[in-house]
Amino acid sequence: MQPLDISSYLGKLQDYYARESVIPSITALSALWNGKARSWTHQIVRRLKEEGFLENAPGGRSRPGPRFFERTVGHAVRAGMPQQAADVQPELLRIDDYLIEKPSQTILFPVKGDSMIDLGIFEGDMVIIERGNSPSSGQVVLAIVDNEFTLKILAKDKRGYYLEARNHNRAQDYPPIRPEQGLEIYGLYVGLIRKARTSGYPLGSNR
Secondary structure (H helix, E strand, C coil): CCCCCCHHHHHHHHHHHHHHCCCCCHHHHHHHCCCCCHHHHHHHHHHHHHCCCEEECHHHCEEECCCCCEEEECCCCCCCCCCCCCCCCCEEEEHHHHHCCCHHHEEEEECCCCCCHHHCCCCCCEEEEECCCCCCCCCEEEEEECCEEEEEEEEEECCEEEEECCCHHHHHHCCCECCCCCEEEEEEEEEEECCCCCCCCCCCCCC
Protein backbone atom coordinates (compact mmCIF):
# COMPACT_ATOMS: atom_id res chain seq x y z
CA MET A 1 0.00 0.00 0.00
CA GLN A 2 1.48 3.32 -1.07
CA PRO A 3 1.90 6.03 1.59
CA LEU A 4 -0.65 8.83 1.51
CA ASP A 5 0.64 11.94 -0.26
CA ILE A 6 -0.81 14.87 1.71
CA SER A 7 0.93 17.70 -0.18
CA SER A 8 -1.95 18.49 -2.56
CA TYR A 9 -4.50 18.39 0.27
CA LEU A 10 -2.33 20.64 2.41
CA GLY A 11 -1.94 23.11 -0.47
CA LYS A 12 -5.69 23.43 -0.97
CA LEU A 13 -6.19 23.85 2.76
CA GLN A 14 -3.52 26.56 2.98
CA ASP A 15 -5.16 28.45 0.11
CA TYR A 16 -8.54 28.16 1.84
CA TYR A 17 -7.12 29.40 5.14
CA ALA A 18 -5.49 32.38 3.40
CA ARG A 19 -8.95 33.40 2.14
CA GLU A 20 -11.14 32.55 5.13
CA SER A 21 -8.76 32.54 8.15
CA VAL A 22 -10.34 29.35 9.50
CA ILE A 23 -9.88 25.58 9.20
CA PRO A 24 -13.19 24.20 7.88
CA SER A 25 -15.22 21.36 9.34
CA ILE A 26 -14.77 17.74 8.21
CA THR A 27 -17.81 18.07 5.94
CA ALA A 28 -16.42 21.24 4.33
CA LEU A 29 -12.98 19.65 4.05
CA SER A 30 -14.47 16.69 2.18
CA ALA A 31 -15.96 19.14 -0.34
CA LEU A 32 -12.73 21.13 -0.52
CA TRP A 33 -10.80 17.96 -1.27
CA ASN A 34 -13.03 17.03 -4.22
CA GLY A 35 -15.79 15.12 -2.47
CA LYS A 36 -13.68 12.71 -0.45
CA ALA A 37 -15.56 10.39 1.89
CA ARG A 38 -15.58 11.45 5.55
CA SER A 39 -13.44 8.44 6.51
CA TRP A 40 -10.84 9.44 3.93
CA THR A 41 -10.99 13.07 5.08
CA HIS A 42 -10.43 11.97 8.69
CA GLN A 43 -7.39 10.00 7.53
CA ILE A 44 -5.92 13.04 5.77
CA VAL A 45 -6.56 15.27 8.79
CA ARG A 46 -4.91 12.70 11.05
CA ARG A 47 -1.81 12.66 8.83
CA LEU A 48 -1.69 16.46 8.78
CA LYS A 49 -1.76 16.46 12.57
CA GLU A 50 0.92 13.77 12.78
CA GLU A 51 3.14 15.86 10.51
CA GLY A 52 2.54 19.03 12.58
CA PHE A 53 0.53 20.95 9.98
CA LEU A 54 -2.67 20.85 12.05
CA GLU A 55 -3.45 20.49 15.74
CA ASN A 56 -6.53 20.04 17.88
CA ALA A 57 -8.56 23.09 18.88
CA PRO A 58 -11.37 23.48 21.44
CA GLY A 59 -14.77 22.21 20.34
CA GLY A 60 -13.40 19.33 18.30
CA ARG A 61 -12.15 21.62 15.52
CA SER A 62 -8.66 21.88 14.07
CA ARG A 63 -6.32 24.84 13.83
CA PRO A 64 -2.98 25.51 12.14
CA GLY A 65 -0.09 23.64 13.69
CA PRO A 66 3.53 24.80 13.96
CA ARG A 67 4.36 23.67 10.40
CA PHE A 68 1.23 25.02 8.71
CA PHE A 69 2.88 28.26 7.59
CA GLU A 70 6.04 26.68 6.21
CA ARG A 71 6.79 27.65 2.63
CA THR A 72 8.78 25.76 0.00
CA VAL A 73 12.32 27.07 -0.57
CA GLY A 74 13.87 26.14 -3.90
CA HIS A 75 17.57 26.01 -4.68
CA ALA A 76 19.43 29.30 -5.14
CA VAL A 77 18.84 31.08 -8.45
CA ARG A 78 21.14 33.51 -10.16
CA ALA A 79 20.16 37.05 -10.97
CA GLY A 80 22.75 37.11 -13.77
CA MET A 81 23.31 34.46 -16.44
CA PRO A 82 20.77 31.61 -16.60
CA GLN A 83 21.72 28.35 -14.96
CA GLN A 84 20.65 24.79 -15.58
CA ALA A 85 17.61 23.76 -13.57
CA ALA A 86 18.47 21.21 -10.93
CA ASP A 87 16.22 18.50 -9.59
CA VAL A 88 16.81 19.30 -5.93
CA GLN A 89 14.46 18.35 -3.12
CA PRO A 90 13.11 21.68 -1.81
CA GLU A 91 13.38 22.67 1.82
CA LEU A 92 10.60 24.10 3.97
CA LEU A 93 10.81 27.39 5.79
CA ARG A 94 8.47 29.52 7.86
CA ILE A 95 8.76 33.13 6.73
CA ASP A 96 8.67 34.32 10.34
CA ASP A 97 11.72 32.17 11.10
CA TYR A 98 13.62 33.88 8.28
CA LEU A 99 12.60 37.48 8.90
CA ILE A 100 11.73 37.82 12.56
CA GLU A 101 14.05 36.95 15.45
CA LYS A 102 12.10 38.59 18.29
CA PRO A 103 8.35 38.37 17.61
CA SER A 104 7.38 40.21 20.80
CA GLN A 105 9.59 43.15 19.83
CA THR A 106 8.77 43.24 16.11
CA ILE A 107 6.25 45.47 14.34
CA LEU A 108 5.51 45.89 10.63
CA PHE A 109 4.98 49.34 9.12
CA PRO A 110 3.83 50.21 5.56
CA VAL A 111 6.09 52.67 3.77
CA LYS A 112 4.83 55.94 2.32
CA GLY A 113 7.01 58.19 0.19
CA ASP A 114 10.26 57.73 -1.71
CA SER A 115 12.86 59.24 0.60
CA MET A 116 14.71 55.91 1.03
CA ILE A 117 14.66 54.45 -2.48
CA ASP A 118 18.45 54.49 -2.81
CA LEU A 119 18.48 51.77 -0.16
CA GLY A 120 15.85 49.76 -2.02
CA ILE A 121 12.97 50.79 0.24
CA PHE A 122 9.94 51.81 -1.87
CA GLU A 123 6.47 53.10 -1.21
CA GLY A 124 4.14 50.19 -0.53
CA ASP A 125 6.85 48.03 1.05
CA MET A 126 6.25 46.64 4.53
CA VAL A 127 9.30 47.32 6.70
CA ILE A 128 10.17 45.13 9.66
CA ILE A 129 11.07 47.15 12.74
CA GLU A 130 12.62 45.57 15.82
CA ARG A 131 12.42 47.37 19.14
CA GLY A 132 14.78 46.98 22.06
CA ASN A 133 18.06 47.50 20.22
CA SER A 134 20.39 50.48 20.57
CA PRO A 135 21.08 51.67 17.01
CA SER A 136 24.35 53.20 15.95
CA SER A 137 25.04 56.09 13.62
CA GLY A 138 24.66 54.94 10.01
CA GLN A 139 21.84 52.48 10.64
CA VAL A 140 18.30 52.74 9.25
CA VAL A 141 15.84 53.47 12.04
CA LEU A 142 12.20 54.25 12.57
CA ALA A 143 12.35 57.49 14.53
CA ILE A 144 9.86 59.76 16.21
CA VAL A 145 11.01 63.27 15.50
CA ASP A 146 8.92 66.14 16.83
CA ASN A 147 6.06 63.65 17.43
CA GLU A 148 6.07 62.26 13.88
CA PHE A 149 7.24 58.86 12.63
CA THR A 150 9.83 58.70 9.87
CA LEU A 151 12.12 56.01 8.43
CA LYS A 152 15.60 57.43 7.93
CA ILE A 153 19.31 56.90 8.53
CA LEU A 154 20.55 57.90 11.96
CA ALA A 155 23.49 60.28 11.72
CA LYS A 156 25.56 62.31 14.18
CA ASP A 157 27.84 65.32 14.06
CA LYS A 158 29.11 67.86 16.56
CA ARG A 159 25.59 69.29 16.87
CA GLY A 160 24.17 65.92 17.87
CA TYR A 161 21.97 63.25 16.29
CA TYR A 162 19.92 63.93 13.17
CA LEU A 163 18.23 61.97 10.35
CA GLU A 164 19.14 61.57 6.70
CA ALA A 165 17.17 60.42 3.64
CA ARG A 166 18.55 58.44 0.70
CA ASN A 167 17.14 59.67 -2.62
CA HIS A 168 19.87 61.34 -4.64
CA ASN A 169 17.45 62.31 -7.43
CA ARG A 170 15.41 64.38 -5.00
CA ALA A 171 18.03 65.31 -2.44
CA GLN A 172 16.79 68.90 -2.38
CA ASP A 173 13.37 67.68 -1.23
CA TYR A 174 14.80 65.69 1.67
CA PRO A 175 17.27 67.80 3.65
CA PRO A 176 18.67 66.45 6.92
CA ILE A 177 16.12 66.41 9.72
CA ARG A 178 17.23 67.97 12.98
CA PRO A 179 14.75 67.72 15.86
CA GLU A 180 13.28 70.91 17.22
CA GLN A 181 11.51 69.30 20.18
CA GLY A 182 12.86 65.79 20.49
CA LEU A 183 14.18 62.69 18.74
CA GLU A 184 13.28 59.17 19.86
CA ILE A 185 14.42 55.98 18.16
CA TYR A 186 11.37 53.74 18.03
CA GLY A 187 13.13 50.74 16.51
CA LEU A 188 15.74 49.40 14.14
CA TYR A 189 14.99 48.47 10.51
CA VAL A 190 15.86 44.80 9.98
CA GLY A 191 14.22 43.95 6.65
CA LEU A 192 11.19 44.34 4.45
CA ILE A 193 8.40 42.49 2.68
CA ARG A 194 7.52 43.44 -0.88
CA LYS A 195 4.71 42.21 -3.05
CA ALA A 196 5.45 42.36 -6.77
CA ARG A 197 3.40 45.02 -8.51
CA THR A 198 1.77 43.91 -11.76
CA SER A 199 1.65 47.52 -12.91
CA GLY A 200 4.70 48.73 -11.05
CA TYR A 201 8.15 49.60 -12.24
CA PRO A 202 8.89 48.67 -15.87
CA LEU A 203 11.72 46.38 -16.83
CA GLY A 204 14.97 48.29 -16.94
CA SER A 205 13.78 50.89 -14.45
CA ASN A 206 16.47 52.22 -12.11
CA ARG A 207 13.97 52.42 -9.28
